[in-house]
Amino acid sequence: MDQDLERVLDRQRQLQTLSYIIIMALLTIVGVLVYALARQAMLADLWLARNEVLRSAVPGLLLMVILYMIDQHQRLRRQLTKIHDDLEVTTSKLQASVDRLSFAHRAAEAMSSLTARNGLDQVLHEALERFNVDAVALVSDDIRLVTRAAAARNDAHLVIEQAALEAVRAGAPLRYDPPDSGTHALAVPLHIDGKLSSVLCVWRASEPFYEQDLEGVELVAHIIQISLENDQLLERTRAQLYGTLMALAELVGLRRPDYEDHAAKVAELAVSTGIMLGLTTQEIADLRVASVLHDVGMLEAPDAITRTDRPLTPAEEATIRRHPAAGARILTTARLDEKIKEAVLCHHERLDGSGYPSGLKGDAIPLSARIIGVCDTYVALTSERPYRHALSERAAFAEVQRAAGRLFDPRVVDALGVVTGNIRAGAAVGDELALMLGQVG
Secondary structure, X not given: OHXXXXXXXXXXXXXXXXXXXXXXXXXXXXHHHHHHHHOOOOHHHOHHHHOHHHHHHXXXXXXXXXXXXXXXXXXXXXXHHHHHHHHHHHHHHHHHHHHHHHHHHHHHHHHHHOOHHHHHHHHHHHHHHHOOOOEEEEEOOOEEEEEOOOOOHHHHHHHHHHHHHHHHHHOOOEEEOOOOOOOEEEEEEEEEOOEEEEEEEEEEOOOOOOXXXXXXXXXXXXXXXXXXXXXXHHHHHHHHHHHHHHHHHHHHHHHOOXXXXXXXXXXXXXHHHHHHOOOOHHHHHHHHHHHHOOOHHHHXXXXXXXXXXXXXXXXXXXXXXXXXXXXXXXXXXXXXXXXXXXXXXXXXXXOEOOXXXXXXXXXXXXXXXXXXXXXXXXXXXXXXXXXXXXXXXXXXXXXXXXXXXXOEOHHHHHHHHHHHOOOOOOOOOOOHHHHHHHHHO
């Protein structure tokens, strides 16, 4: 189109030049006539008037040039009109592409910012409006179907199943127009790890689809496919990370035989307590990692201290008190998140400032560290030690509860009580936690 426009502009410049020449010629003729009149000369006396050839040729030539210019201007106008129409079509296509990319951007944001299921549900609902369809579905082992209020759900379900089956057979995106039904569908297969996992389908009860509609659905399907692949990869990575963390916990267990089981119990209670307190998904994930590794700094403690079956001396106690800082250093080397490192560093801090290593007080202690501190103490009290017997769960919780408000965050203690069954849901009183626990119960 750029080349066509350039040629038209060149022709326009040529016509303008020719027009300028003709205008100059006409002005010259007019000048000659004015000169003759000024000198009172008869036209018959002029050489141009006496020359029969020129007298016939010049007007004819001028007429031909004028007719040629008129024809060229008409052609130029037609070409410009065609270019204008083509430009409008191109602009329309470009706007459609922009709309598709804009919707694809929103779909990618939804899939990345929400959970896989919530993000997918949002994309399917928005696709109803974007593609002006009556139903959208993701077909796999089951069918996740979204329809308009007035849509015939059963009809949509049947056609979408057939369209998905045809797409699976073809192994490629396709338009599906079942005969004698008057309905139309598009189907795009999704592959995860090279294997067919599902089919994205859109359905209309009347209007047919066009090629650009299929391109738009393919783009959205590609975004969903990438998001689902990333979600699976993230789950595998999390599983591998958790396995690595448990292996690290086993290393600590070589120094403290009770640690691996202790860390798993603390992590289980801490995660449940965090959920009760309304932590976000990411905060829960960080809390799980920090709980598993909260005593990883024990790797730097001498065997003579970690394996002793007697109460520790003040000097040995001082050595043990260095393990939170040692754990934080290890996690820094492992490049784990700063919040995980803070939870490990501060899990022995206490509400009244009597904890270690920094003597932090109140809200200066990260919530994740307060949760781990309570759960760690509870698990330790319910575990057998060489120098004391394990307490029952009820007795251990009573000990933790007595320290609530002084050593431990009361909200965390109440949430742990609900998790362990030592407090019935709804039995905690006095603050907004009570209301939350009551709603859970």
